[in-house]
Amino acid sequence: MSDDTLADIGARDLILLQARIANPTASSRELSDILKDEYGISLSHNHVNTLLREMETDGLFRKTVVPRRTLFKHYVFRIAFHYPNFEDHWEACYDTLVEDPHVLMFFNADHKYRWQLITQFRSTEQMDDWVTDFFETHGEVIDEFETTSVHNLHKFKTDAAIFDDLIAETEEGREYLAERGGYDGNAIPSDEGSDAE
Secondary structure, three states, rough: OOOOOOOOOOHHHHHHHHHHHHOOOOOHHHHHHHHHHHOOOOOOOOHHHEEEHHHOOOOOOOOOOOOOOOOOEEEEEEEEEOOOHHHHHHHHHHHHHHHHHOEEEEEEEEOOOOEEEEEOOOOOHHHHHHHHHHHHHHHHHHHEEEEEOOOOOOOOOOHHHHHHHHOOHHHHHHHHHHHHHHOOOOOHHHHOOOEEE
């Protein structure tokens, strides 16, 4: 399955995934009822279970556990590289960050600070000690390092409604959305836009 295309993902599967996200504790039987009532999609609860397992195996979604946000303090780290040492040292630095349990999210950015991270620690003191140890081990590859404390985490979740934008990219998906009703139509269907040359 390609990371940047929906060619291998049907609208029905996206709707099932959306229903799972909107109803995280629903049984497969309840999800089957939601699909039938809202979209006119008839799937047995066994088939719903099988499809969800296949989507998880294919990497379309993952199950994660997010602890209560008050248990940890969150920080954003931004790293700019010292490029003369990059080739010899980036991989060890990268592996440290990927494997570290304090790193919640680690991504590349189109910015001077090429690597950015969202981290979580029990206290500011623990974070300071971690940063000191990190510099002692990997300082040769770091040119600049910024830390921002995240004081209030107001939202950290994927809303099920975002899938309407994906579902609306195909004719089949737009038909399902019309069956359900209530889609505001903000998505620009990609298969319509591709013919406008």
